[in-house]
Amino acid sequence: MHKALLAAACLAVIAVPARAQDVVLGAVLPLSGASATLGDDQRRGIELAVEQINEGGGVLGGRKLRVIVEDSGGRAPSALDAAKKLVTVDKVPAVIGEYSSGITIPIGQYLVQEGKVHVNIGSSSGRIRALGDGAFSVIGLDNVSSGFAADDVIAQGWKTAAFIAPNNAYGQGVAEQFQKALKERGGEVVSTVLYTEGQTTYRRELQQLERGRPDVYVYSAYGKEAATINREAFELGLNSTPWYAIYLSMCTTDADPKFVQGQYGLDLNNIGPDGKSYEEAYRKKYGENFRTSFNGYGYDSVKLLAAAIDKAGSAEPAAITKALKEIGNGYQGATGDITFDADRQRSKQPYLRLKIEDGTKQR
Amino acid sequence: MVQFLVDVLIRAVDLALIAIGLSSVYSLIRFPNVALVQYATTGALLALALQMAGLPLLAAGIVACLMVGALAVLLNLMVFERLLRAGSAIAMIGSLALSMVFSAIFLVTAGPRAQRFELDIAPPLRFLGARVTEHQLIAAAISAVAIAGFALILFRTDLGRCMRATATNSVLARATGIDTRKVTGTVVFLSGVMAALGGIGIAVKGEMSVHLGLDMLLPVFAAAILGGLGNALGAAVGALVIAMAETLVTNVNFGPIFGQSLLFIPAAYATAASFLLLVIVLLARPYGLFVSEVKRV
Numbered sequence: 204m205h206k207a208l209l210a211a212a213c214l215a216v217i218a219v220p221a222r223a224q225d226v227v228l229g230a231v232l233p234l235s236g237a238s239a240t241l242g243d244d245q246r247r248g249i250e251l252a253v254e255q256i257n258e259g260g261g262v263l264g265g266r267k268l269r270v271i272v273e274d275s276g277g278r279a280p281s282a283l284d285a286a287k288k289l290v291t292v293d294k295v296p297a298v299i300g301e302y303s304s305g306i307t308i309p310i311g312q313y314l315v316q317e318g319k320v321h322v323n324i325g326s327s328s329g330r331i332r333a334l335g336d337g338a339f340s341v342i343g344l345d346n347v348s349s350g351f352a353a354d355d356v357i358a359q360g361w362k363t364a365a366f367i368a369p370n371n372a373y374g375q376g377v378a379e380q381f382q383k384a385l386k387e388r389g390g391e392v393v394s395t396v397l398y399t400e401g402q403t404t405y406r407r408e409l410q411q412l413e414r415g416r417p418d419v420y421v422y423s424a425y426g427k428e429a430a431t432i433n434r435e436a437f438e439l440g441l442n443s444t445p446w447y448a449i450y451l452s453m454c455t456t457d458a459d460p461k462f463v464q465g466q467y468g469l470d471l472n473n474i475g476p477d478g479k480s481y482e483e484a485y486r487k488k489y490g491e492n493f494r495t496s497f498n499g500y501g502y503d504s505v506k507l508l509a510a511a512i513d514k515a516g517s518a519e520p521a522a523i524t525k526a527l528k529e530i531g532n533g534y535q536g537a538t539g540d541i542t543f544d545a546d547r548q549r550s551k552q553p554y555l556r557l558k559i560e561d562g563t564k565q566r
Numbered sequence: 567m568v569q570f571l572v573d574v575l576i577r578a579v580d581l582a583l584i585a586i587g588l589s590s591v592y593s594l595i596r597f598p599n600v601a602l603v604q605y606a607t608t609g610a611l612l613a614l615a616l617q618m619a620g621l622p623l624l625a626a627g628i629v630a631c632l633m634v635g636a637l638a639v640l641l642n643l644m645v646f647e648r649l650l651r652a653g654s655a656i657a658m659i660g661s662l663a664l665s666m667v668f669s670a671i672f673l674v675t676a677g678p679r680a681q682r683f684e685l686d687i688a689p690p691l692r693f694l695g696a697r698v699t700e701h702q703l704i705a706a707a708i709s710a711v712a713i714a715g716f717a718l719i720l721f722r723t724d725l726g727r728c729m730r731a732t733a734t735n736s737v738l739a740r741a742t743g744i745d746t747r748k749v750t751g752t753v754v755f756l757s758g759v760m761a762a763l764g765g766i767g768i769a770v771k772g773e774m775s776v777h778l779g780l781d782m783l784l785p786v787f788a789a790a791i792l793g794g795l796g797n798a799l800g801a802a803v804g805a806l807v808i809a810m811a812e813t814l815v816t817n818v819n820f821g822p823i824f825g826q827s828l829l830f831i832p833a834a835y836a837t838a839a840s841f842l843l844l845v846i847v848l849l850a851r852p853y854g855l856f857v858s859e860v861k862r863v
Contacts, residue, residue, distance in 0.1 A: 235678060276678070370832075393827065399834040403680050403773040403781075407816045407833035410573075414819065415828050427680065431773060438699045440690050461687075 225269045226262050226518050228508060229289030230501075231300035231310055236277025237401065237427040238302050240456050244494040245302065245325060246272055248501030251484055256509050263516065268509055271295065277425075279306045286310040290317050296520045297322065299504045302497070303425065304328030305371035311338045319520045320527070322508065324500035328376040332546045337524050339531070341507065341541055342471070342500050343552020345373075345380050351554045352449050352469055353384035356419060359467065361445070363393045365417035367408065367432070368449075369424060370397035377423055377449060393417050398432075400425070405432050409439055419467075423449035430457040437462040451557050452496040463559050467566075472553035473499040475539025482537075503536035510534075569696040570817060576702055576771070577809035579709035583764035584782060585789040585801035586716060587757030593733040593796035594750045597654035599646070600661040602638075602761050603786060604668035607779035609634045609762025610769040611676050617683060623770075631762040638758025639751055665780070672776035680775040705767040712763055713802055716756065720798060729753055733796065784837055785812070788844045794854030803855065808840045815839035 230249055233242035249270050261267045271293055275282035282301055289295050290313075297320035301307045307326035311334040314321040323331055323340040327348060331340055356364060366381060368374030374397050382392045394415030398408045409432065412420065420441065424432055429448075433455070436442055442462070448454035451468030473496040474482055481502060486492060493499075508523065510530050515522035531543035544550040556566040588602050609630050616626035645664060649657040690697035720726040731739040732746045740746050768778060789808045793800030816836050821829040831839075847855065 239679070394830075396830070397832070399832070402834075403775050403778070405833075406573075406772075407813075407836065410569075411816060411828075411830040411833065414830075431680070434687060435772070438687065438690055438697070440692075440697050459687075 225267045226512060227293055227295050228268070228270045228505070229286075229293060229295035229298040230270050230272045231275050231282050231285045231289070231298060231306075232272055233277040233302050233306075234272070234274040236275075237425045238277050240426045241302055241325070241453060241495050241497055242275075242277075244498045245300075245501040247485065247489060247494075248498035248503075249299065249505050251481070251488060251498075252502045252505035252509075255484070256505070262509050262512050263518070268505075270299070270505060275301050275306055277303065277306070279309050282306045282310050283313060286313055290314070290319060296320060296518050296523055297508055299324055299501065299508075302326065303369075303371065304331065304373035304376065305369075307331060308334070308372055314338070320508070320523050322504045324504045325497050326373065328372045329380070330372055330376065332548055336547070337520065338547060339527055339543065340548040341504050341536070341538070343549050345376050347552050348449060348469065348554065349377055349380035349384045352381060352421065352447070353388050353390070355467075355469060355556055356385065356421065356447060357388045357390055359419070359445075359447075361418035361447075362390050363415070363417045364390060364419050364421045364447075365394045365396075365412045365415045366392050367396045367398060367412055367420070367422045367424070369400050369428065371400065374398075374423070381421065381449070392421075398424075398428075400428060402428075403431065404435065406435050406439070409435055409441060413439070413441055417444065419445045419447050421447045421449065422454065424454055426453065426457040429454040430459070430462075433458045433462040450496070451559070451563065452493075455559065455563075456495050460559075460561075464561075466559045468557050468559075469554045470557055471496045471538070472555045473497070473538050475535065475537060477535045478537040478539070499536075499538040503538050503541060506536060507531065507534065507541065568694040570813060572693075572696045572698055573813045573817075574806070574809045576698075576706060577813060578806045579706050579713075580764060580768050581782070581785055581789045581805035581808060582713060582802045583709055583760045583767070584786045585793070585805050586713065586798050587760040587764075588786060589790045589793065589795055589801035590716075590720075590729075590753055590798040591757045592790070593798065594729070594736075594746075594753055595646070595650060595657075597646070597650065597657040597661070598787065598790070598795065599757075600658065600783065601641070601665040601668060602661075602757060603779035603783045604665045604672075605634050605638055605758050605761035605779070606765030606768070606782060607672060607774070607776060608637065608668070608765070610765035610774045610778060611672065611776075612762075613766045614681060614683060614769065614774070623683060623685070627763075627766050630766065631759045634762035635755040635758040638761075639755050642751070642754045669776065669780065676776055678776065680773040682773050683770055685770065699771070701770050705770050709763065709767050712760060716760065717799060719756075725749070725752060785840055788840050792844055792847055792854055794856045797854070797856050800854060800856040807843070807855070811840045811843045812836040 232245050253270050256268050273285035289298055298314055299322045302325040304326040307323050311321045315335040315337045321338040327345045329345050368378050378395055396408045396412050398405055446466045448468030451470045455463045511523045511526035512518050515526040534541040540551050542550050557563050558566050592598050612630035613626045617623055646657055649660040690699050728744045728749045732749045736746050785808050789804035790801045793804030816833045821827050
């Protein structure tokens, strides 16, 4: 017994410095649940960045970079547990994630409270702005995308819109912003439905929505839920009216192409001028084109954090925060120019106008 | 209006099959089996697994129904018969525990993701302004045939007479030479088959998750209680009433009252409406809409 303890103690002493060689970061992503496809794509971006950094000699003068990815299951409680594990067990200075705003906000709050760095790579609720010092976003928030969507809808000649989104921080935010933006431009949202997440049918919600007899259905929904909504809209014959998706790749990545044919939408212009080499590396490693438009933000977040750690010469949260603020000013990432505003949110976010016609095409 | 009726009917047949099974088993062994809704999920998951293994959907459905029927009989012999000796409340709590075990097994075997049968989806058929899909029509027709078949068995066959006799007074039935255990076994088997058929019907129309059964638990119980627990065909009417309440509540436009053009109650609250109805009906008629052949314990 004593020998075993002694051996364990020796091992611990030997093991600790060996582990300290690596600089370890954390990520909480939805690898299962409704957004699993998107979460896995975010993971790919992170994976690629880590590989490239380590091939290029790692960080802090030759130490290897490692990112521990935890599954959130698309649920806030599991995501919080995962973030707590990363902070208390793995002792990471920074955590990347999640995808859905309703989950990003609580883990962001927890990380800020713990004095760690949080990097949002997929959520766009306006409430993320208020998370506090230490929380960064490398993706543009709702106020920007809603205005863009409203401009686009009006430009297509549609006056009335019916709006459906999930009943969470993201959906509530975008519903409010879009309604306001469309009204300012002379249009009107005639019916708004916020659906409960994780159901197997949205027939009733869609039937409520169609009562407004809109010129266009505007929606934003997570992968698998969007697939259900698209199928049921097809089964109800609602697809004879145009559909407009806010974040088209999020809304259609899991859908049968038959049901989303002819849909309009906006998406993140996720490839900046310097993004071509990233796009090629992704295609080479995974043997396909981008699954969604969200992987690049995962990639950029890791690259930014690594650059900040190198600049600060330390992997301490406070030093990283300070360095991130300095680097995030005209930083040329794969997703374009990353410049943080005073609230540490990405201030410039280009979007694309898209339409699905036998594959996604730019309009 | 036609669309409203179609929606009510589609929802009603979903509920009716399981509610009838629940009510008829109750009439014989005097306890509401919570695990019955999980038999529906089991049926749907088995049918899906069999279809993936290469069986045509029809064959997969029939095999799955029979397997679930057998499972229901097995569980009745191994678990519920023993628990019932300690009382019907114990048996009901036992069935709740069993349904939690089912949930855990589904999560491990089928996983948390929603799944679908491999079926082609066609644009809806238009019928007097209402839209119905082929799958909805087929599922509703099969359920209607199953309900009619069960009614025929109950009222036109010897087995049905034995069932009704056992339900009314099992001691007397045994004294007149009816093998009440065999009758109970048959009804339990049929309830399993109907629950599985109900589950498959729901899955064919859309998606199924491991929560399919538990999501049905409250409306199915409401339907069975509304129809008078123990009254099998009352449960079918109960299902219709619950379906109507749910559909009505999400379809009524409350906008004009509040000075808006459109304002609906969120669809997630549909179940709450059916419960409000249940409470009101039970206050007026404590034994349900139709006085059952047996008084409840």
